[in-house]
Amino acid sequence: MRSYYKEKRSFSFSNLCLFFVLLFLFLPLIVVIVYSFNSGRAMVWQGFSLNWYRELFTSSVGLWKALWNSIIIAITSSITATILGTAASIGIKWYRFKGRTYITVATYLPMILPDVIIGISMLIFFSSVNLPLGMFTIYASHTTFNLPFTFLLVSSRLDEFDYSTIEAARDLGAREYDTMVRVVIPSIFPGILSAFLMALTMSIEDFVITFFVSGPGSTTLPLYVYSSIRYGVSPVINALSLILILLSMAIAFTFRRFLKSFAASA
Amino acid sequence: MEYKGEGAKGVAVEIRNITKSFGDFRALDDVSISIEKDEFFSLLGPSGCGKTTLLRIIAGFETPESGDITFDGNSILHLPPEKRECNMVFQNYALFPHLSARENIAFPLKLRKMNKDEIRRKVDHYIHLVELDGHEDKRPAQLSGGQRQRVAIARALVCEPSVLLLDEPLSALDAKLRQNLLVELDEIHDKVGITFIYVTHDQSEALSISDHIAVFNEGKVLQTGSPYEIYESPSTRFVASFIGDTNIFPCIVENSVYDNNLEEWLITVQIDELGSTVTVTDYDDIEIGRRLYFTIRPEKIRIVGGERKLGENSFSGFVDEPVYSGYQSKFFVKLDNCTFIKVLKGHTTYLDDGPEIEWKDRVSVSWRAVDGYLVKEEWSEKR
Numbered sequence: 299m300r301s302y303y304k305e306k307r308s309f310s311f312s313n314l315c316l317f318f319v320l321l322f323l324f325l326p327l328i329v330v331i332v333y334s335f336n337s338g339r340a341m342v343w344q345g346f347s348l349n350w351y352r353e354l355f356t357s358s359v360g361l362w363k364a365l366w367n368s369i370i371i372a373i374t375s376s377i378t379a380t381i382l383g384t385a386a387s388i389g390i391k392w393y394r395f396k397g398r399t400y401i402t403v404a405t406y407l408p409m410i411l412p413d414v415i416i417g418i419s420m421l422i423f424f425s426s427v428n429l430p431l432g433m434f435t436i437y438a439s440h441t442t443f444n445l446p447f448t449f450l451l452v453s454s455r456l457d458e459f460d461y462s463t464i465e466a467a468r469d470l471g472a473r474e475y476d477t478m479v480r481v482v483i484p485s486i487f488p489g490i491l492s493a494f495l496m497a498l499t500m501s502i503e504d505f506v507i508t509f510f511v512s513g514p515g516s517t518t519l520p521l522y523v524y525s526s527i528r529y530g531v532s533p534v535i536n537a538l539s540l541i542l543i544l545l546s547m548a549i550a551f552t553f554r555r556f557l558k559s560f561a562a563s564a
Numbered sequence: 565m566e567y568k569g570e571g572a573k574g575v576a577v578e579i580r581n582i583t584k585s586f587g588d589f590r591a592l593d594d595v596s597i598s599i600e601k602d603e604f605f606s607l608l609g610p611s612g613c614g615k616t617t618l619l620r621i622i623a624g625f626e627t628p629e630s631g632d633i634t635f636d637g638n639s640i641l642h643l644p645p646e647k648r649e650c651n652m653v654f655q656n657y658a659l660f661p662h663l664s665a666r667e668n669i670a671f672p673l674k675l676r677k678m679n680k681d682e683i684r685r686k687v688d689h690y691i692h693l694v695e696l697d698g699h700e701d702k703r704p705a706q707l708s709g710g711q712r713q714r715v716a717i718a719r720a721l722v723c724e725p726s727v728l729l730l731d732e733p734l735s736a737l738d739a740k741l742r743q744n745l746l747v748e749l750d751e752i753h754d755k756v757g758i759t760f761i762y763v764t765h766d767q768s769e770a771l772s773i774s775d776h777i778a779v780f781n782e783g784k785v786l787q788t789g790s791p792y793e794i795y796e797s798p799s800t801r802f803v804a805s806f807i808g809d810t811n812i813f814p815c816i817v818e819n820s821v822y823d824n825n826l827e828e829w830l831i832t833v834q835i836d837e838l839g840s841t842v843t844v845t846d847y848d849d850i851e852i853g854r855r856l857y858f859t860i861r862p863e864k865i866r867i868v869g870g871e872r873k874l875g876e877n878s879f880s881g882f883v884d885e886p887v888y889s890g891y892q893s894k895f896f897v898k899l900d901n902c903t904f905i906k907v908l909k910g911h912t913t914y915l916d917d918g919p920e921i922e923w924k925d926r927v928s929v930s931w932r933a934v935d936g937y938l939v940k941e942e943w944s945e946k947r
Contacts, residue, residue, distance in 0.1 A: 462655075465652075465654070465658065466719075467660075469624075470671055470719065471646045471723065473646060485661050485662050487662070
């Protein structure tokens with residue numbers, strides 16, 4: 299066989315593009331990681347140290363509390379959004395009823411609206427129903443803004459789904475419930491999983507909406523970081539960043555491997 | 565096994581006056597068919613003729629507007645698909661992508677809460693029946709088209725239905741594989757001994773495998789009969805031209821006399837397109853002046869080089885388009901009055917074959933009166 303790939307080794311424009319894209323993506327992360335090992339507080343290299351890691355693990359109670367809040371909200375809201383989004387997309391795809399298209403369009407609204415608008419309207423809504431701001435309100439708003447994304451991701455998976463397998467299942471004796479649990483959910487599971495992961499990351503990184511609907515004692519990580527910036531950026535945040543980067547990479551690779559094995563067998 | 569003669573086993577599936585519309589489109593128009601027990605019955609027709617709709621009505625995925633369907637005398641229309649004693653093999657197989665071949669086949673048994681050993685035994689039996697040994701742990705994506713087809717058949721058979729519905733199961737496969745699977749399907753039918761209802765648009769498939777065929781067009785059943793009846797005595801112009809290849813001309817009956825030797829009626833018809841009369845035999849006396857269709861199959865026409873009078877029904881012309889396909893040649897012969905006629909010549913041994921007929925050769929064609937056929941469908945002047 300003629301080696302086609304060998305020519306790619308040499309310098310080419312596409313490789314140059316790749317280099318700059320990667321640089322653009324990862325340079326900020328590299329800077330953060332490097333400075334997390336800086337011994338000084340300023341953005342000047344003053345020598346290697348693990349001071350900030352020590353501080354992160356010993357005397358940053360507020361930060362850990364905020365991270366914990368973020369994780370709880372991310373997990374609960376993405377589970378809720380994934381379940382609702384999956385149910386909604388299955389319902390809209392397979393059952394004929396009036397106003398299906400309106401519901402579909404309305405579902406995408408939170409995706410199009412600016413975060414500030416959603417945040418303000420959430421705040422107005424919660425105060426009008428006298429709901430005290432706190433973990434629950436954050437959970438509810440995160441579920442809301444995650445819903446369009448989970449709906450969209452599961453819907454696109456459903457588009458590839460072969461409807462005749464449902465008929466086959468019924469033909470073979472499955473009732474509606476069996477069909478759903480044994481056929482539909484397992485075959486769109488990769489879509490559901492990626493919807494969940496998407497919701498998880500969006501929930502963890504959200505600042506604007508959370509800012510409006512958070513209350514005392516419900517500070518999430520982005521809010522904590524933002525408030526600490528007012529006293530100057532503490533390199534503790536840099537240290538935390540490295541840990542989060544490693545953690546999310548581990549999660550991403552694990553799921554990727556899982557999805558790949560599913561795709562290979564599906 | 566004791567042979568009880570045709571029809572002795574009785575009717576398995578009775579389809580009575582089924583009508584179904586999708587909006588303004590009438591998919592099935594007063595369709596009635598009876599299907600005998602354990603036979604291989606084909607629903608044949610071009611795409612969009614309603615044959616798949618009928619199959620889906622039998623399976624329970626569509627509801628007809630009127631009519632009834634009975635299995636062994638009991639109406640099934642009120643039953644949901646999962647309660648009907650029939651299973652379907654889908655056109656695109658509809659295998660569950662997340663399950664292996666074995667799990668796919670075991671699916672209906674697991675739903676029935678059968679015990680594990682029993683499931684294992686049955687699944688093994690059907691895997692062996694469809695010759696899938698060695699592939700049972702692969703997922704559908706890892707199987708070839710033919711193997712997926714086998715999984716789909718085994719999955720439908722494992723519930724031991726009284727009727728198996730097959731919706732163009734071979735249409736997604738290549739020609740060679742289709743031929744092999746058709747033979748295997750026939751073998752499976754012999755082994756399991758249940759009623760097969762087979763939907764296809766491929767007339768050669770239907771002819772080669774079926775006990776009986778119902779020919780559909782535009783939502784109506786045009787003819788029901790054995791492959792031989794359908795091919796040799798088509799009831800309408802559509803059936804004649806859809807099943808196999810044929811030459812068909814409108815004609816007017818001019819004379820009808822009883823032939824004592826043939827024990828058939830010898831009928832003379834005027835064919836304007838041929839500019840001549842043609843003789844044809846029929847079991848019945850046909851009224852003079854009726855406007856019917858005369859048909860002659862290309863393989864029943866004799867073709868020889870040169871200009872020769874070959875007895876009754878003889879014409880001469882030029883070869884306009886020879887199509888050679890190895891074991892046979894098809895000639896489009898342009899007769900002297902500019903009408904085209906299709907002729908099929910089988911190639912046998914070198915000595916029997918005669919001199920080669922080539923493009924633009926002058927040829928004579930002829931056929932015997934007993935080989936022609938009168939289609940009893942009337943035509944009017946303004947066609």
